Amino acid sequence: MCMRALLVETTIRNSGQGARRYVPEPAHLLGMYHILAKKGHQVRLAAEPSARSLSSLVRDFSPHFVGFTSYRLHCNTPLSLPDHPCVDSLQEHAFLIQAMQRQGIKIGIGGRGATLNPGHFARAYRPDFIVKGLGEIPMMVLAGSGFDGRAIEHEDVYCGNIEDTAILQAPRGEKWIEVSFERPYSLENHASTARVYVQIGCFGRCIFCAEDHLVNYRPLEYVLDEL
Numbered sequence: 001m002c003m004r005a006l007l008v009e010t011t012i013r014n015s016g017q018g019a020r021r022y023v024p025e026p027a028h029l030l031g032m033y034h035i036l037a038k039k040g041h042q043v044r045l046a047a048e049p050s051a052r053s054l055s056s057l058v059r060d061f062s063p064h065f066v067g068f069t070s071y072r073l074h075c076n077t078p079l080s081l082p083d084h085p086c087v088d089s090l091q092e093h094a095f096l097i098q099a100m101q102r103q104g105i106k107i108g109i110g111g112r113g114a115t116l117n118p119g120h121f122a123r124a125y126r127p128d129f130i131v132k133g134l135g136e137i138p139m140m141v142l143a144g145s146g147f148d149g150r151a152i153e154h155e156d157v158y159c160g161n162i163e164d165t166a167i168l169q170a171p172r173g174e175k176w177i178e179v180s181f182e183r184p185y186s187l188e189n190h191a192s193t194a195r196v197y198v199q200i201g202c203f204g205r206c207i208f209c210a211e212d213h214l215v216n217y218r219p220l221e222y223v224l225d226e227l
Contacts, residue, residue, distance in 0.1 A: 010089035070113030
C-alpha cells in the first residue's frame with residue numbers, strides 16, 4: 001500500500017528569529033527518504049519549516065506519517081520542565097502535532113534529542129514511535145509495516161515502550177552503509193555548504209549515547225556518484 005510520508009528537519013530558533021532565505025539542507029534525512037521511496041511510498045522533505053509553512057504542507061500533502069528530527073537545549077533549568085521556552089526543537093510544532101494525531105496521522109521522532117532524552121519527547125508529544133540512534137534500519141522496518149506499531153513488536157529494532165510510544169533502535173553492530181543519499185531537491189535555497197556522507201557512526205565514547213561507537217565507511221562508488 002502506497003502511503004504518504006513527510007520527513008521534517010527541525011531547529012531551535014532564537015527569540016525573534018524569522019524565516020531565513022537559506023537553511024541547511026536536510027542531508028541526514030536522505031537515506032530514510034530513499035528507503036521510503038524504494039518501498040513505493042510518496043515522500044516529502046521539509047527543512048526547518050516554520051509552524052505556518054509546515055501546517056500548509058501537511059494540509060496540501062495529507063501525509064499518513066510525519067517524522068521529525070529533534071534537538072534539545074541544555075538550559076539552566078530543571079529538565080522536568082518540558083514547557084520551558086527553547087527546551088526543544090518541536091515546541092513550535094506542538095499544536096500541529098496534536099492536530100495531526102487527532103486526524104490519525106502517525107508521528108515519529110528521531111535525531112539527537114530523542115536519542116539522548118527519549119522520555120522527554122515521549123511524554124511531551126506522545127508520538128507513535130521514537131527512533132534512537134541511526135534511523136535507516138528502523139525506517140526500513142516502519143516502511144515495510146505500513147507504520148503499524150503492532151506489526152513491529154516482534155522485529156529486532158523494537159526496544160519496548162515508554163507509555164504508549166514504541167522505542168526503536170537499529171540492532172547493535174548492524175552496518176547500514178549501502179543506501180543512497182542522492183538529493184531529490186536543488187541546493188539553490190539551501191546553505192552554500194553541501195554535505196556528502198562518507199561514513200556513518202561516531203568516534204565518540206560518550207557513556208550516555210545509544211550508539212554502538214562504530215564507524216562504518218560507505219563504498220567509494222556511492223560517494224563519488226553523489227559528488
